[in-house]
Amino acid sequence: MLLFTCDYLEGAHEKILQRLAETNLEKMPGYENDPYCISAAEKIRAACECPEGSVFFTVGGTQTNAVVISTMLQSCEGVLAADTGHVNVHEAGAIEYTGHKVLSLPAYEGKMKAPDLKDYLVNFYKDPSHEHMVIPGMVYLSYPTEYGTLYTKKELTDIYAVCREYQIPLYVDGARLGYGLMSAAADLTLPELARLCDVFYIGGTKVGALCGEAVVFPKGNEPKYFITKIKQRGAMLAKGRLLGVQFDTLFTDGLYFKISAHAIGMAEMLKRELKDMGYTFYLDSPTNQQFLVLTDQEADTLTAKGAGYDLFARVDENHVVCRFCTSWATREEDMRELLQILKECRLASIS
Amino acid sequence: MLLFTCDYLEGAHEKILQRLAETNLEKMPGYENDPYCISAAEKIRAACECPEGSVFFTVGGTQTNAVVISTMLQSCEGVLAADTGHVNVHEAGAIEYTGHKVLSLPAYEGKMKAPDLKDYLVNFYKDPSHEHMVIPGMVYLSYPTEYGTLYTKKELTDIYAVCREYQIPLYVDGARLGYGLMSAAADLTLPELARLCDVFYIGGTKVGALCGEAVVFPKGNEPKYFITKIKQRGAMLAKGRLLGVQFDTLFTDGLYFKISAHAIGMAEMLKRELKDMGYTFYLDSPTNQQFLVLTDQEADTLTAKGAGYDLFARVDENHVVCRFCTSWATREEDMRELLQILKECRLASIS
Amino acid sequence: MLLFTCDYLEGAHEKILQRLAETNLEKMPGYENDPYCISAAEKIRAACECPEGSVFFTVGGTQTNAVVISTMLQSCEGVLAADTGHVNVHEAGAIEYTGHKVLSLPAYEGKMKAPDLKDYLVNFYKDPSHEHMVIPGMVYLSYPTEYGTLYTKKELTDIYAVCREYQIPLYVDGARLGYGLMSAAADLTLPELARLCDVFYIGGTKVGALCGEAVVFPKGNEPKYFITKIKQRGAMLAKGRLLGVQFDTLFTDGLYFKISAHAIGMAEMLKRELKDMGYTFYLDSPTNQQFLVLTDQEADTLTAKGAGYDLFARVDENHVVCRFCTSWATREEDMRELLQILKECRLASIS
Amino acid sequence: MLLFTCDYLEGAHEKILQRLAETNLEKMPGYENDPYCISAAEKIRAACECPEGSVFFTVGGTQTNAVVISTMLQSCEGVLAADTGHVNVHEAGAIEYTGHKVLSLPAYEGKMKAPDLKDYLVNFYKDPSHEHMVIPGMVYLSYPTEYGTLYTKKELTDIYAVCREYQIPLYVDGARLGYGLMSAAADLTLPELARLCDVFYIGGTKVGALCGEAVVFPKGNEPKYFITKIKQRGAMLAKGRLLGVQFDTLFTDGLYFKISAHAIGMAEMLKRELKDMGYTFYLDSPTNQQFLVLTDQEADTLTAKGAGYDLFARVDENHVVCRFCTSWATREEDMRELLQILKECRLASIS
Structure with a gap:
């Protein structure tokens, strides 16, 4: 199947499966006290250059967002996010189930802007009735965003400066972190990211793992009783080894970055060739999600020919935005086949 | 290591690893819409003899309890549980995080009794101030219990009769369900269990899987919008295949029952030989958890000799209760070695 | 003091104080089981022409909104509101504390529009990922709105038609209900309102009472265990008589409507004379809240002369919107004095 | 009616009604920013001898408990209470609605004991699995208790010492505080109470007010953003004056204590005379709630003769516990009449 609908179509990277098999019968304590969780945390700290950092493993993205946000906010605080942010739309x-409002900021191709953030905060504290309003207590952003775009180092620095001025933590959702860091357009390294926020997570589910996200508090600044709070929110895996072994493998010999780079290579190939074919992109994404504007007819033809995409949005009566995702697992031959179909589709469309 | 501290020390049954590897590169939709989740659900329905039933897969036990209980209760209702119940103590x-009180009933070796339940309900509705009290809205019990004990068919039937009289659902926590059903003492089959409650889960994490629990609504009686509610509680796995493949394997050719029976065989061997050695049991458990009363000295000696157990409780100044768990993965040679150590320990203790 | 900052500056209508004094030493059961709560409910049902209706008394507006919304929604449902709605901004x-998202719709001078609502719902159910999104489960609107505006009967009918089509309840926040119904611009009666929604509340706090709101379920359609849920949310008053006596008085001989009409009379006087003076209104409010566009200098002069208003918003660098509220308690001499100040202020400004 | 069923049968003390009337048309800001709230807070600080203290006014007891407990606990913490505590039974x-477990301790006539509390905490931290358990984060006790009993200064000192050792706050529910402090058996003053806990509330609803409780943080130690959190929980009254005027009156010229003393005088009269008549008390309460053991026949006779009590509990097949409450409003002639009926009832019973 030529599915490009999302970046979690396959299982896990083969090295992960192999390590799971090799370590399968080792007896280990549960709840992330096993040697693999400990080792993985150590490797992640090294990769992030934050020796004082704390690392915790959770199972999925929505869960991770709920755990991090609900444990770092006071009850009357909300989290600021671009209005297209995953926490605001698709969770x-x-x-809100944890009691907190998502306060939305304007999104520009998925990104918030530091001046908008600053304005929000300035106006909030100017408002004489702000004691009766949800207090902005955290900033959430995705790197890359839900639109595949990336914050530049300058943009992130500016946003973080506002956060520090108002003493509110900055949280980076890295569900697709590898696909951001390995983009040619990225001007940020992992250690730089770790210095430009207060907490972030390194997505495993979408980048080579069966499941799992690694939450990093770069300054060892996790909330009090964090383990108990993870457990209380149902996010603690009994066999923490499943997460430990996976992240230990991903952070051995740079595997996480290598497989991320593969996805980016595939996306670039797609992008380059489609531009040559004359396709229009909805926006210029430098990462593994590519958004194509197609006529309804083109979209239908693609479906008929077996090419799977995600119907992202409707542009107008005759056009839709179709998202194509590459991943660590995308095979070059599948990409070539997809491109061939898209080419035919284009030719049919023009003629 | 001679660890017998719990029943989630190892990874997964080898057939599960094998199937995960075989299916690894198949492209599948996420969120439990993959063919393995669908197939596993079908096999579970067959095993439960509830063709109208609904099956959902969640990741871990505490999470499952929170999802099921919070979605089946009205906001002002609480869940009745034995005061030793997992939901009341170790989650x-x-x-409560979901807003519901655990209403505790007396526990007898981990079990509640139908007459106590009935009394609670009778007295509740007699109390003129009951509108200002938490309404009992569900009954929770574990099969087997946290003490390894089992409800008889008669006991469960009686409890369920009370539930039906008061129109409150009965929920069975089956974290160790296989170890209950395969016990020589069990007079219940899986289909019978499915008929004697409104919802239950089949534990995977403790019975051969890396993670995962299968929630069964035998009458297709899941709450409205259940998928969305699972997602909202952070309990939806993106790569549902991880759960689907595991449960599909466990419910192929009776694997779940076979590996459960193995654990029971090991537990019976332990029990029989220790009785012969003159050890005292804290209670008579017919399942995979065995509770031994040891002197502090015996317990220390065991530790020194490398035998790992769970320090369950203190009996008096000189005695403790040590829990030994067998599982699907317990090796007979390890059991023999443990027994040898316990024998030496006993001899030293007597002399 | 010439305060016009809000509509809860004074205590209660004198008849209420008198009735509280007269009934003060009568011994009555608590929790709204007293004869005055019962009588008030009966009178409200009569005024609403909904003999099958249920009436409950709560203490304040935010509390009432939280109780009604959280008890009528499923856990994964959110409430649709104009983005200027009180529940979205000032509570x-x-x-969200009760676990529910406020889903915002565009606001036009405080009002939502039926077509926007319809579009939201159509698009929601078309979205292939809607199972991962907050389900729209209720519509909330204020009558009058936070901007003093009123829905016409036609507008409300259209909104309610969409609600019925999608089977989601319509909830009307009537914190200032009297000031809406008594407006010359209102083409709705109380019984008509009761037929055009599923639940609403009649505001007491802002219309003559010391505190208290009357929640009306016109079809007797309150959620199961509603009393217990009110109690659980801390919204049940022990001495329910305080609410009962007040609403019984307000709904005796049409007092609620008479005192509301007085506020409207005062607002119309303000509006008429200010228009004559050449003042600009931010919008055309037909109720007791009037929004004036003033220069910063005018606003400062007013303050200096002792006229109190609510600084509602900033228009541009030199202009602000100032809200003046009338109420059941506004004295005509105070209004005349305010007008005199505004006149002087205007003359100074022009010259 | 000879109702003695509870201590909130009447409205408010006449001085309160008088002050409400006198101040009724004064224009004041809302949300406890009015001069009466400010003055009442000042007087309460003086009465408590805690010049650094913070005072907030809420509307009712259950609400107050939910606000205080939920704002002072971390999400994974629970509140320790005697198992008969109001928060554990009648709210x-x-x-739990706010997400927190009530952890129950044995109750002795409504009171917890310091050694039990200490044991709970010692055992909790000894338990190797305590990270998976609800963390005890606060101690709640009622003064007087739900059984009318009082902690001695020594008992409270001992409990508070344990709290400080474990660094968990002590919260005293003073719904009937006046009736405790004015008891002949009380060896505590209000300033002493304020020094022996971290937060408490002075009950108004049951002691002379129409509604209202005053929450005192003796060391100015209220949680961050407390006003916003009160608002978020629906516990903020728009017309805060209603609470301010009432508490200002109650704390002027010692009114709160005088009217509390009256209730105690009435309770002592009841107690003394009933003892002379040979009645049996369920327990020895030194405050305004008196618990009588009656035969069913006696209880029925009382009802038939128009004497209202609260059916508190059943002792055995033939006996019940009936609670009689006095209050600030109890009239001596009503008490005499009740005593006369009880005397007749007793004579009939003996003969």
Whole structure:
């Protein structure tokens, strides 16, 4: 199947499966006290150059967002996010379920802007009735965003400066972190990211793992009783080894970055060739998600020919935005086949 | 290591690893819409003889309890449980986190009794101030219990009769379900269990899987919007295949029952030989958890000799209760070695 | 003091104080089981022409919104509101505290529009990922709105039609209900309102009472265990008589409507004379809240002369919107004095 | 009616009604920023001899408990209470609704004991699995208790010492505080109480007010953003004056204590005379709640003769516990009449 609908279509990187098999019968304590969780945390600290950092493993993205946000906010605080942010749209109200409002800021191709953030905060504290309003207590952003775009180092620095001025933590959702860091457009390294926020997570589910996200508090600044709070929110895995072994493998010999780079290579190939074919992109994404504007007819033809994409949005009566995702697992031959179909589709469309 | 501290020391049954590897590169939709989740659900329905049933997969036990209980209760309702019940003691307040009180009933070796339940309900509705009290809205019990004990068919039938009289659902926590059903003492089959409650889960984490629990609504009686509610509670796995493949394997050719039976065989061997050695048991458990009363000295000696157990409780100044768990993965040679150490320990203790 | 900052500056209508004094030493059961709560409910049902209706008394507006919304929604549902709606802005996240998202719709002078609502719902159910999104489960609107505006009967009918089509309840926040119904611009009666929604509340705090709101379920359609849920949310008053006596008085001989009409009379006088003076209004409010566009200098002069208003918003660098509220308690001589100050202020400004 | 069923049968003390009337038309800001709230807070600080203290006014007891407990606990913490504590039994799960477990301790006539508390905490931290359990984060006790009993200064000192050792706050529910402090058996003054806990509330609803409780943080130690959190929980009254005027009156010229003393005088009269008549008390209460053991026949006779009591509990097949409450409003002639009925009842019973 030529599925490019999302970046979690396959299982895990083969080295992960291999390590799971090799370590399978080792007896280990549960709840992330096993040697693999400990080793993985150590490797992640090294990769982030934050020796004082704390690392915790959770199972999925929505869960991670709910755990981090709900444990770092006071009850009357909300989290500021671009209005297209995952927490604001596609988590079934998981943040509100924990009692917190998502305060939305304007999004520009998925990104918030530091001046908008600053304005929000300035106006909030100017408002004489702000004691009766949700207090902005955290900033959430995705790197890369839900639109595949990336914050530049300058943009992130500016946003973090506002956060520090108002003493509110900055949280970076890195569900696709590898695909951001390995983009040619990225001017940020992992250690730089770790210095430019207060907490972030390194996505495993979308980057080579069966499941799992690694939450990093670069300054060892996790909330009090964090383990108990993870457990209380149902996010603690009994067999923490499943997460430990996976992240230990991903952070051995740079595997996480290598497989991320592969996805980027595939995306660039797609992008380059489609531009040559004359396709229009909805926006210029430098990462593994590519958004194509197609006519309804083109989209239908693609479906008929077996090419799977994600129907992202409708542009107008005759056009839709179709998202194509590459991943660590995308095979070059599949990409070539997809491109061939897209080419035919284009030719049919022009003629 | 001679660890018998719990039943989640190892990874997964080898057939599960094998199937994960075989299916690894198949492209599948996420969120439990993959063919393995669908197939596993079908096999579970068959095993439960509930063709109308609904099956959902979640990741861990505490999470499952929180999801099921919070979605089946009205906001002002609480869940009745034996005061030793897992939800009441060892879930870090996960149920209360969802807004619901755990209403505790007396526990007898981990079990509640139907007459106590009935009394609670009778007295509740007699109390003129009951509108100002938490309404009992569900009954929770574990099969087997946290003490390794089992409800008889008669006991469960009686409890369920009370539930039906008061129109409150009965929920069975089956974290160790296989170890209950395969016990020689069990007079219940899986289909019978499915008929004697409104919802239950089949534990995977403790019975051969890396993670995962299968929630069964035998009458297709899941709450409205259940998928969205699972997502909202952070309990939806993106790569549902991880759960689907595991449960599909466990419910192929009766694997779940076979590996459960193995654990029971090991536990019976332990029990029989220790009785012969003159050891005292804290209670008579017919399942995979065995509770030994040891002197502090015996317990220390065991530790020194490398035998790992779970320090369950203190009996008096000189005695403790040590829990030994067998599992699907327990090797007979390890059991023999443990027994040898216990024998030496006993001899030293007597002399 | 010439305060016009809000509509809860004074205590209660004198008849209420008198009735509280007269009934003060009568011994009555608590928790709204007293004869005055019962009588008030009966009178409200009569005034609403909903003999099958249920009436409950709560203490304040934010509390009432949280109680009604959280008891009528499923856990994964959110409430649709104009983005200027009180629940979305000025309740410190009280709705999110109960676990529910406020889903915002565009606001036009405080009002939502039926077509926007319809579009939201159509698009929601078309979205292939809607199972991962907050389900729209209720519509909230204010009558009058936070901007003093009123829905016409036609507008409300259209909104309610969409609600019924999608089977989601419509909830009307009537914190200032009297000031809406008594407006010359209102083409709705109380019984008509009761037929055009599923639940609403009649505001007491802002219309003559010391505190208290009357929640009306016109079809007797309150959620199961509603009394217990009110109690659980801390919204049940022990001495329910305080609410009962007040609403019984307000709904005797049409007092609620008479005192509301007085506020409207005062607002119309303000409006008429200010228009004559050449003042600009931010919008055309037909109720007791009037929004004036003033220069910063005019606003400062007013303050200096002792006229109190609510600084509502900033228009541009030199202009602000100032809100003046009338109420059941506004004295005509105070209004005349305010007008005199505004006149002087205007003359100074022009010259 | 000879109702003695509870201590909130009447409205408010006449001086309160008088002050409400006198101040009724004064224009004041809302939300406890009015001069009466400010003055009342000042007087309460003086009465408590805690010049650094903070005072906030809320509307009712259950609400107050939910606000205080939920704002002072971390999400994974629970509140320790005697198992008969109001928060554990009669608040419809209001504490759990905020996400926190009530951890129950044995109750002795309504009181917890310091050694039990200490044991709980010692055992909790000894338990190797305590990270998976609800962390005890606060101690709640009622003064007087729900059984009318009082902690001695020594008992409270001992409990507070344990709290300080474990660095968990002590919260005293003073719904009936006046009736405790004015008891002949009380060896505590209000300033002493304020020094022996971290937060408490002075009950108004049951002691002379129409509604209202005054929350005192003796060391100015209220949680961050407390006003916003009160608002978020629906506990902020728009017309805060209603609370301010009432508490200002109650704390002027010692009114709160005088009217409390009256209730105690009435309770002592009841107690003394009933003892002379040979009645048996369920326990020895030194405050305004008196618990009588009656035969069913006696209880029925009382009812038939128009004497209202609260059916508190059943002792055995033939006996019940009936609670009689006095209050600030109890009239001596009503008490005499009640005593006369009880005397007749007793004579009939003996003969």
